Amino acid sequence: MTEDFAAAERTALRGLLGTLKQEGLVPPEWERAVRAVPRSAYVPERIYLGDDLEPCDRADAPETWLRAVYADDSVVTQINDGEDPGEGGERWASSSASAPGIVFRMLRMAEVVAGDGALGHAGGAPYDRLVATCSVRSVPRPWLEQVRPGGVVLTPWESPWICYGLLRMTVDDAGTASGRFSPHSAFMLMRAQRADLRIFRDVVSDAHRPDESGSGLPPWRVAGDDLAAQFAMGLRLRDV
Incomplete structure (x- = not known):
């Protein structure tokens, strides 16, 4: 240097x-x-x-x-x-x-421990807090198993439409969790959860004879430029 x-x-x-x-x-x-x-x-x-x-x-x-x-x-x-x-x-x-600002904000929201990886880290469990630094479309089961009841899981969230929210969940005695979304977050999607479909030829090859269907209603006409509306719709239409 x-x-x-x-x-x-x-x-x-x-x-x-x-x-x-x-x-x-x-x-x-x-x-x-x-x-x-x-x-x-x-x-x-x-x-x-x-x-x-x-x-x-x-x-x-x-x-x-x-x-x-x-x-x-x-x-x-x-x-x-x-x-x-x-x-x-x-x-x-x-x-x-990741952008430094969102990392500091996530650490403040979590208050204690940072970790990553779809499998978590069983050797140090149970944890009071678990913070993910990539987006997910579903919560990996090991994360819930490795956080004690009453503990917090904080993760960016993505749908096929938009990557936008932070999900803060509290784990219960049954090993499930519930919580709320906070807006304004964009992280890379966890590699194991990628659909890896980016262009038309990834879906239909030359040998395929697909049936086509369509809609006269563009999704943008429903949600417009409202990111919160896009995020809400993406949560309801997860398979689109």
């Missing part, structure tokens, strides 16, 4: 902390941890920017790379599950570093 890069990183960190502190997300003990552990250490040398997911390499464009890493926004760190899309091939985000 050069002195110029280190100085630029300190400046970028001050800007990020200033933004988060204005929103009341960073208590003093967390600020010390953020200053002690650089975010850049957890972001790969190549990231992907913009709607077209153009690659940005730290070695070639350090200032652009640093701005993206220390923005209060998610950073796409992988496309196409690590496969080369080829010249002109379709690009889609398959992994990202």
